[in-house]
Amino acid sequence: AISFDQYYRYDEINSYLEELAAKYPNLMTLESIGKSYEGRDMVVIKISSGGSGTRPAILIDGGIHAREWIAPATALYVIYQLVENNAANSALTDAVDWYILPVLNPDGYEYSHTADRMWRKTVSVTPISGCPGVDGNRNFGFHWNEVGASDYPCYEDYAGEVAFSEIEARNLRDFALAHKEQIKLYLTFHSxxxxxxxPWGYTSELPPDWHTxxxxxxxxxxxHLNAGGDPFTIGSSTNVLYAAAGGSDDYMKGVAGIELSYTAELTDTYYGFQLPAELINETVTRFFESARVFGSYVKENF
Ligand code: 0X9
Ligand code: ZN
Structure with missing residues (x-):
């Protein structure tokens, strides 16, 4: 069984997902969407109680930024609740399908465990030897590299030599485009x-449906507040955080046409990226209440 008082390595996460899929074959299936730069399988899990792929769906990912360990943990917790605790959460899966990719940047995630806790980027080779890696969240091909991104490989926000230079971004893109008619909401976990x-992160202008x-x-x-968490600061990326183009959130709305697209910058503000393992449980359980709201909205409106 899994517990949410520790961070798991990539292999441990995948072993858990395989166990779950074996135990709940009618609710959950595993799919590799391709391999990472270093050859790790990128696993998307599909949670569906039926409906043969015609139900509205939610796409969730975490861990595009390697050091943001609470992001994969939260994605994993959503899986855990929807699958292992389905008896209590069946209202969230009886009319909506969920696609969840807990670790979008597995090579970077492992590197942040073994070599550099503060690693952010992918680990691919760049034109400057000694400066590997691209910021995955600057690599998506929508207003790519226009603002808040760098051409210089040694910087943390390096956009890559071209849009979608990174296999991990391409794999997510291809998966999302293949399911774009079904997916109504995209949620990407960060901290x-x-x-x-x-959206948008590339401009201070707002999308027409920003009110929704x-x-x-x-x-x-x-x-989240009612569950004991802090309220979130809400707004467009540019207007409440900073302008940065090439994010997955902008791509999902701007190109894939997924109406509802969000980046969740999970708590907290004190420990930052190095959230102690003792705080995982409260963080993920509180956020699950927000996930419920997203799930109910998709169920009721599509
Ligand atoms: O800069 C980012 O990629 C995100 N913040 S983080 O501290 N996790 O790195 C914010 C991304 C918001 N979305 C866009 N700018 N498109
Ligand atoms: Zn991030």
Whole structure:
């Protein structure tokens, strides 16, 4: 059984997911969406109680930034609740499918465990030897590298030599595009700071439906507050955090046409990226209440 008082290595996460899929074959299936740069399988799990792929769906990922360990942990907790605790959460899976990719940057995630706790990027080779890695969240091909990103490989926000230079970004792109008719909401987990961000990150202009994005986020934040968490700061990425183009959130809305697209910058603000393992449990359980709100919204509106 899994517990949420420790951070897991990539292999441990995948072993757990395989066990779950074997135990709940009618609810959960595993799919590799391709391999990472270093050859790790990138595993998306599908949670579906039926409906043969016609139900509205939610796509969740975590861990595009290696050091943000609470992001994969939260994605894993959502899986755990929806699958192992389905008796209590069946309302979230009876009309909505969930696609969850807990670790989008597995090579970087492992590197942050073995070599450099503060690693952010992928680990691919760049034109400057000694400066590997691309910021995955600057690598998506929508207004790529226009603002808040760097051309210089040694910087943390290096956008890559071209859009989608990174296999991990391409694998997520291809998966999302293949399911874009079904996916109504995209949620990407990051840390830290307690924000719920919606597009755009490339411009201070707001999407036409920003009011819907704002209100749904406010509901999700209220659920987080009621669960004992802090309210989230809500707004467009550019307007409440900073301008940065090439993010997965902007791509999912701007190109894949997924109406509702959010970046969750999970808590906290004190420990930052190095959230102690003792705080995982309260962080993920509180956020699950927000996830419920997103799930109910998709169920009721699509
Ligand atoms: O800079 C980022 O990629 C995200 N913040 S983090 O501290 N986790 O690195 C924010 C991304 C918000 N979305 C866009 N700018 N598109
Ligand atoms: Zn991040």
């Amino acid at each position: 830290y700071g307690g924000y719920l961000l919606y 994005l704002q209100e749904l986020a406010a509901d999700a934040s209220l659920a």
